[in-house]
Amino acid sequence: MSEAKIQFYKGPAGGWGALRSVARQLLQHRIAAKGSRTLLSANQPDGFDCPGCAWPDRQHASSFEFCENGVKAVAAEATADRATPDVIARHTVTELRGWSDHALEAMGRLTEPLVYDAHTDRYRAIGWDEAFAIVARHLRALPSPDEAIFYTSGRTSNEAAFLYQLFVREFGTNNFPDCSNMCHEPSGMGLKGSVGVGKGTVTLDDFELADCILIFGQNPGTNHPRMLGELRAAARRGARILSFNPLRERGLERFADPQSPVEMLSGGATTISSDYFQLKVGGDIALLKGIIKHLLQLDDEAVARGSARVLDTAFLAEHTMGFDALRADIEAEDWALIERESGLSAERLRHAAEVIARSDKVIACWGMGITQHRHGVGAVQMIANLLLMRGMVGRPGAGLCPVRGHSNVQGDRTMGIYEKPSAAFLDRLQAVYGFEPPRAEGYDTVGAIEAMRDGRASVFFAMGGNFAAATPDTPTTWAALQRCALTVHVATKFNRSHTVIGREALVLPCLGRTEIDEQAHGIQHVSVEDSMSMVHLSAGINAPASPHLLSEPMIVARLAAATLPDSRVPWMWLVEDYDRIRDHIEVVFDDFKGFNDKVRQPGGFRLRNTAGERVWATASGLAEFHVHAIPTDTAVHRAKAAAGGEGMAGMVFTLTTVRSHDQYNTTVYGLDDRYRGVFGQRRVLFIHAEDRARLGLLEGAWVDLVGAAPDDDCVREAEGFRLVDYDIPRGCVAGYYPETNVLVPLSSHAVGARTPTSKSIPVRLRPARSVPEAA
Numbered sequence: 001m002s003e004a005k006i007q008f009y010k011g012p013a014g015g016w017g018a019l020r021s022v023a024r025q026l027l028q029h030r031i032a033a034k035g036s037r038t039l040l041s042a043n044q045p046d047g048f049d050c051p052g053c054a055w056p057d058r059q060h061a062s063s064f065e066f067c068e069n070g071v072k073a074v075a076a077e078a079t080a081d082r083a084t085p086d087v088i089a090r091h092t093v094t095e096l097r098g099w100s101d102h103a104l105e106a107m108g109r110l111t112e113p114l115v116y117d118a119h120t121d122r123y124r125a126i127g128w129d130e131a132f133a134i135v136a137r138h139l140r141a142l143p144s145p146d147e148a149i150f151y152t153s154g155r156t157s158n159e160a161a162f163l164y165q166l167f168v169r170e171f172g173t174n175n176f177p178d179c180s181n182m183c184h185e186p187s188g189m190g191l192k193g194s195v196g197v198g199k200g201t202v203t204l205d206d207f208e209l210a211d212c213i214l215i216f217g218q219n220p221g222t223n224h225p226r227m228l229g230e231l232r233a234a235a236r237r238g239a240r241i242l243s244f245n246p247l248r249e250r251g252l253e254r255f256a257d258p259q260s261p262v263e264m265l266s267g268g269a270t271t272i273s274s275d276y277f278q279l280k281v282g283g284d285i286a287l288l289k290g291i292i293k294h295l296l297q298l299d300d301e302a303v304a305r306g307s308a309r310v311l312d313t314a315f316l317a318e319h320t321m322g323f324d325a326l327r328a329d330i331e332a333e334d335w336a337l338i339e340r341e342s343g344l345s346a347e348r349l350r351h352a353a354e355v356i357a358r359s360d361k362v363i364a365c366w367g368m369g370i371t372q373h374r375h376g377v378g379a380v381q382m383i384a385n386l387l388l389m390r391g392m393v394g395r396p397g398a399g400l401c402p403v404r405g406h407s408n409v410q411g412d413r414t415m416g417i418y419e420k421p422s423a424a425f426l427d428r429l430q431a432v433y434g435f436e437p438p439r440a441e442g443y444d445t446v447g448a449i450e451a452m453r454d455g456r457a458s459v460f461f462a463m464g465g466n467f468a469a470a471t472p473d474t475p476t477t478w479a480a481l482q483r484c485a486l487t488v489h490v491a492t493k494f495n496r497s498h499t500v501i502g503r504e505a506l507v508l509p510c511l512g513r514t515e516i517d518e519q520a521h522g523i524q525h526v527s528v529e530d531s532m533s534m535v536h537l538s539a540g541i542n543a544p545a546s547p548h549l550l551s552e553p554m555i556v557a558r559l560a561a562a563t564l565p566d567s568r569v570p571w572m573w574l575v576e577d578y579d580r581i582r583d584h585i586e587v588v589f590d591d592f593k594g595f596n597d598k599v600r601q602p603g604g605f606r607l608r609n610t611a612g613e614r615v616w617a618t619a620s621g622l623a624e625f626h627v628h629a630i631p632t633d634t635a636v637h638r639a640k641a642a643a644g645g646e647g648m649a650g651m652v653f654t655l656t657t658v659r660s661h662d663q664y665n666t667t668v669y670g671l672d673d674r675y676r677g678v679f680g681q682r683r684v685l686f687i688h689a690e691d692r693a694r695l696g697l698l699e700g701a702w703v704d705l706v707g708a709a710p711d712d713d714c715v716r717e718a719e720g721f722r723l724v725d726y727d728i729p730r731g732c733v734a735g736y737y738p739e740t741n742v743l744v745p746l747s748s749h750a751v752g753a754r755t756p757t758s759k760s761i762p763v764r765l766r767p768a769r770s771v772p773e774a775a
Contacts, residue, residue, distance in 0.1 A: 002672050004680035006700070006724055012254035012269035013221035013228060013675060014068075048538045051077065051155055051513045053664075054404040055224045056204055056530040067226045072662070072669045076493070077512040078542055081108025083494045085125035088114065092121040097499035101469060101738065102668040102682075107494050110509035111546035116501055123498075123507065128550065128558070131506050136562040138459050138486045138504070145172030145438070147457045149448045152178040152417045153464030154406020155513070157526035157538070159581040160552035161408070162588075163574065164463055165416040167560035169426075170435050170567060174442030175457070176419045179665075180409055181445035182470060185753040186371040187402035188413070190380030194388070194624055196617030197610055199410065201399035202363055203532050207234060209397025212359030215243045215273075216284065216383065217369020217759075221251015221675055222661045224403055227365075228255045232270045240355050243273040245369060246281045246656065247686070247734060248727040250675035277352060280343030281654045281732045282373055282760040286630045287342040287349065288382035293330050294346075294353030295389065310357045312391025319614055320388055322625035329627045341630050343729050361397030362387060368405075369656070372759040374635070376750040378628035385625050393623065394614035404531040405665060407513075411529030414607070415585070419444050428588050434568055445471060446754045449746060452480035460502065461488045463552065464510075468497040469666040472744035472756035475714075490555055492545075496666070496738075510552050515540040517551045520576035524551070527582070527599055529607065536604030553578065635748060639708040639762035648695050648765055652708045653687075655761040657737040657744075666738055673736075678724065683772055685765075686726035686734040695765065699725050702768035705735070707743045709762050716743045720772040733763070 050057075050070040087107065088096075093116065096104065115126040115134070139148055150168045152161065165176065180188065188198030195201070207213070207230045220227040232255050235241055243252040253276070254269040279287045299310035316323050335346050342349070356362060364387055370379045384393075384400060392398035404410055416425060419442035426437040443451050451457035453476060460467075460481060467489075471477045477500075481487055484502030491498070492512045498505075511517055517524045517540060525537040550558070557571040574580050579596050586595040591607050598605040610616070616623050631637070636654050643652045660682060662670035672679045676686070685703065692699060701723050707716030718740055728734060737758060748757045 002680035013251040054531040083107040109545035114507040116505035132562040151462040154409025161415040177445040177448040186376030194384035195611035216366040218367030283342040284379040290349035315391030381626040408528040466666040468500040473746035474742040685721040689725040
């Protein structure tokens with residue numbers, strides 16, 4: 001483990017630092033030789049889909065692409081460490097609940113099903129038949145199927161997700177909270193309203209053609225390292241890359257490709273962002289309205305000169321509606337308000353607009369820095385407005401690109417993991433399978449927590465993920481889970497959620513993406529959909545970590561067979577050969593016609609994207625502009641207005657949560673955040689040096705964070721964070737999650753999407769009551 005220190009990182013993203021990190025990961029998990037072989041099979045025709053992220057691979061059949069993120073995920077899954085029942089039973093669940101996320105992750109792979117023993121407060125081994133019987137008994141005893149919650153992680157394959165939603169709907173509920181609810185739900189909702197489809201419209205080929213790439217609220221160097229390869233190539237051929245992000249992130253500044261001999265041997269690097277705009281946290285709508293306002297002015301100037309228009313007037317006339325309303329709103333917007341709320345000057349915003357106006361092919365990318373805000377849906381639709389006014393949707397080299405995280409989060413939603421299913425989809429299920437699916441909308445993630453908290457749900461089943469760590473409002477979420485009669489988690493490794501349990505609890509170990517899945521008809525492939533709608537096969541190459549592991553499709557099938565003995569669905573027959581599952585998917589989803597044939601083509605196949613074809617599946621049949629006011633009454637605004645003072649008691653900051661570089665979602669692989677200069681620790685708070693000095697504190701001082709939302713009815717505290725000077729706008733601070741999730745009220749979520757507002761939390765700082773033992 002690294003020594004706890006703060007040391008400015010001078011190098012580029014990638015480079016030798018990434019290679020050294022890879023070597024440490026392979027040695028840490030004692031899989032150096034095996035790990036190298038495994039890595040070379042990632043994203044290959046006969047290999048497995050990298051579980052690291054949803055960024056696509058060029059044809060999913062090309063040469064190996066180095067990715068530090070993927071290495072960490074693969075090494076962690078292929079680890080030689082085993083969390084056997086005996087290893088886990090050495091500690092009570094109460095004791096394990098006090099461990100760090102990193103320590104829980106380091107226990108290694110689960111090997112057998114576990115059941116909680118309340119008398120000893122420990123887990124013990126249990127047979128699969130008995131485990132499924134316990135779940136089935138609880139489910140069948142519920143007064144209503146709606147008292148069960150079925151969570152889904154984005155790592156679940158298409159085949160497992162399809163069977164899962166089919167089982168749950170035949171059981172009788174649409175309670176499908178998933179990780180999308182907590183991250184890119186505003187992208188889906190916003191894009192559906194703007195262009196008729198909740199997915200991005202671009203492919204990797206478009207990145208080769210774009211002459212301008214906009215990046216909003218995203219840190220690809222840590223969260224999607226393979227994206228840096230596309231950005232590097234674009235920058236080297238002269239494309240302008242404009243980054244809009246509150247924090248200076250090394251991956252958006254410079255990148256050295258570990259597969260480039262010239263850069264590695266020369267110590268060189270490629271500049272990624274041609275311009276970097278450090279807006280205030282939460283200033284996205286103001287920023288976008290300022291850019292659009294300048295674009296309208298530039299268009300007016302072009303008309304006056306008789307030169308080429310900035311607006312694509314032919315596209316606007318043929319394909320859109322609502323532009324006049326947007327123009328009127330933008331022209332009436334006050335520059336003082338735009339500058340105050342965005343944190344950027346009108347001159348800086350004009351520069352961004354001029355670059356965009358001169359570009360013929362523009363791609364807009366964004367991450368959770370856009371979506372996890374009160375007005376995340378509005379920010380997504382303002383990005384769509386920006387591109388639509390220039391006709392940049394449905395054009396080669398241009399389009400919308402929400403960059404999703406989990407490797408199959410988009411595919412799970414395609415397969416029907418959604419709490420608000422369409423009537424047409426339910427009608428198709430009824431026609432194919434002969435049962436009446438539930439028609440009432442189910443619970444999303446926030447709704448599921450509320451239901452468990454209020455006693456309206458008592459069984460929680462999680463297909464992967466780490467619900468207790470990923471969710472907001474930690475005290476409320478944990479109390480809600482602990483109120484359940486039964487909690488069940490399907491997982492590859494022991495994590496925080498397995499310590500926050502109901503009166504009864506099970507942990508069911510499954511195969512990992514890297515492992516051979518052999519069923520009655522031989523070795524099986526699963527399929528996944530990346531963030532650009534490419535569907536391809538994935539097959540593991542490693543022997544399973546334990547002979548007791550089941551695949552996710554098999555777990556779903558056996559659970560369905562135990563719970564629904566009179567079902568007409570041939571559950572066990574389906575999982576003998578996953579081609580049979582894909583045949584059923586093809587019958588339910590028209591876009592998957594010929595699924596088994598198409599997915600075996602080199603690189604798989606791309607699902608139809610109507611917006612990319614300029615076919616608009618909106619209510620109007622046109623792409624729609626949406627008007628959104630600049631937010632001026634958020635919890636942060638109200639908290640700052642109520643404070644109005646100096647010193648620690650009077651200053652309110654906007655906290656945004658981030659991942660460290662040794663972290664993927666809630667999985668903590670290590671305690672370093674190399675690019676931000678943090679080593680051997682996680683309880684740090686990034687702050688502008690002038691703000692720290694204004695508080696009268698030295699760099700390295702320890703503080704507690706206290707929630708400052710004026711309408712919150714409880715005291716929220718996160719204790720023991722070390723101040724680190726960082727290039728971040730004044731009035732803003734940043735800290736890692738899940739440590740800061742306690743500060744996010746359950747009631748604070750995005751309008752129209754109910755995604756927790758984890759990127760804009762009002763907080764105060766106070767001197768730490770105690771310093772963490774590890775400090």
